[in-house]
Amino acid sequence: KAGVTQTPRYLIKTRGQQVTLSCSPISGHRSVSWYQQTPGQGLQFLFEYFSETQRNKGNFPGRFSGRQFSNSRSEMNVSTLELGDSALYLCASSPKRGTSDTDTQYFGPGTRLTVL
Amino acid sequence: AQKVTQAQTEISVVEKEDVTLDCVYETRDTTYYLFWYKQPPSGELVFLIRRNSFDEQNEISGRYSWNFQKSTSSFNFTITASQVVDSAVYFCALSGPGGTSYGKLTFGQGTILTVHP
Numbered sequence: 147k148a149g150v151t152q153t154p155r156y157l158i159k160t161r162g163q164q165v166t167l168s169c170s171p172i173s174g175h176r177s178v179s180w181y182q183q184t185p186g187q188g189l190q191f192l193f194e195y196f197s198e199t200q201r202n203k204g205n206f207p208g209r210f211s212g213r214q215f216s217n218s219r220s221e222m223n224v225s226t227l228e229l230g231d232s233a234l235y236l237c238a239s240s241p242k243r244g245t246s247d248t249d250t251q252y253f254g255p256g257t258r259l260t261v262l
Numbered sequence: 263a264q265k266v267t268q269a270q271t272e273i274s275v276v277e278k279e280d281v282t283l284d285c286v287y288e289t290r291d292t293t294y295y296l297f298w299y300k301q302p303p304s305g306e307l308v309f310l311i312r313r314n315s316f317d318e319q320n321e322i323s324g325r326y327s328w329n330f331q332k333s334t335s336s337f338n339f340t341i342t343a344s345q346v347v348d349s350a351v352y353f354c355a356l357s358g359p360g361g362t363s364y365g366k367l368t369f370g371q372g373t374i375l376t377v378h379p
Contacts, residue, residue, distance in 0.1 A: 179365040188372065189353065194365025202364040234305055240365070250297070251367060253307035 147173060150239050150254035158260045164225040167257045171218050171239030178220040179251060180212060183234040192235075195220055224259075232261045264289045264363075266356050268370035275344050276378050283339045283373045285354030291315075296330065296337045297355040297367065307353065313337060344377045351375070 151170045159165050171178050180192040191204040195214035212222040218239070224231055234256045240249035265288040275281045287296065298310040311321060313330050321328045325342045341348055351374050355367040 177365055179367070181367075189367075189369040191366045191368070196365070202366050204366070236305075236307060238307075238367075250309055250312050251365075252309060253299070255304065255306040258305070 150237060150252055152235075152237050152254040152257050154257060155255065156258045156260075158262060159227050160262050161227055161229060163227050164223060165227060165259060166221055166223045167235055167237075167259070169220045169222075169237030169239075169254060171220070171237075172252055175239035175241050175252075176218050177240045177249065178214055178218065179238045179240075180220070180222050181236045181238065182206070183236060183256070184230075184232075189236070192222065227261045229261050232259060234258050264291075264294075264356050264358065264368040266354050266368055266370035268352075268354055268373050270373045271371070272374045272376070274376045274378065277345060278343050279377075280340060280342050281344050281375065281377075283341075283352050283354075283375070285337045285339065285370060287335050287337065287354070287356045289356060289358065291358045291363075293359040295357045295359075297357070298328065298337075298339050299353045299355060301351040301353065301372070303350075310339075341375075344375075346377050346379055349375060349377045 153168045177196045179194040181189050183189045193212050194202040198214045209225045214220045236253050236256045238251035238253045240251045267286045269284050294315045296313045299307040301307050318330050327340045329338045351372045353372045354370045357367050
């Protein structure tokens with residue numbers, strides 16, 4: 147089974163621009179979570195999508211948004227980029243067999259975003 | 263609020279040494295889940311183990327073993343006879359049962375393990 151894929155792998159943008167990152171989950175997985183990893187703040191949860199609905203959101207400004215499509219693929223968007231948005235953005239998918247249990251998350255290779 | 267603390271920022275060992283990575287967690291949930299992930303230089307987080315709060319059995323997988331102690335809120339990870347390929351950043355993570363924890367892992371700051379030949 148193919149793992150989680152993320153595109154692009156590397157991205158360079160300038161302040162004020164916007165960016166869209168894509169994540170394709172493992173086949174059959176229905177939940178997608180996004181994380182931001184920086185040297186200063188570590189790994190921080192951005193949001194989670196299940197069946198095209200955002201079910202949970204971390205403590206990030208509204209410039210960070212996402213969506214999930216009917217095939218479970220997900221995108222996240224960052225508008226009006228700031229220097230501090232430079233980070234590794236990781237996507238993870240899980241099966242979500244049932245809502246009463248927490249499934250294991252499997253991560254993609256990440257997108258390295260550099261904001262100049 | 264959930265919190266994970268990995269006290270060791272960096273550990274350096276020589277090949278074949280045993281090494282233990284510490285993880286202490288805080289949560290008010292009675293049901294919760296603990297994880298360990300490995301992040302090699304390539305950046306991808308690799309899942310190693312998951313432990314449910316109601317299952318305190320320790321686990322061994324090859325050279326890896328995990329010691330879960332609810333009484334001390336700890337979930338430590340030991341690598342026996344370390345190898346150079348074990349060099350990576352290791353993260354301990356915590357998740358709740360659902361609701362406000364949907365899809366959310368709370369990570370520790372990570373421990374950088376360097377194994378020298």
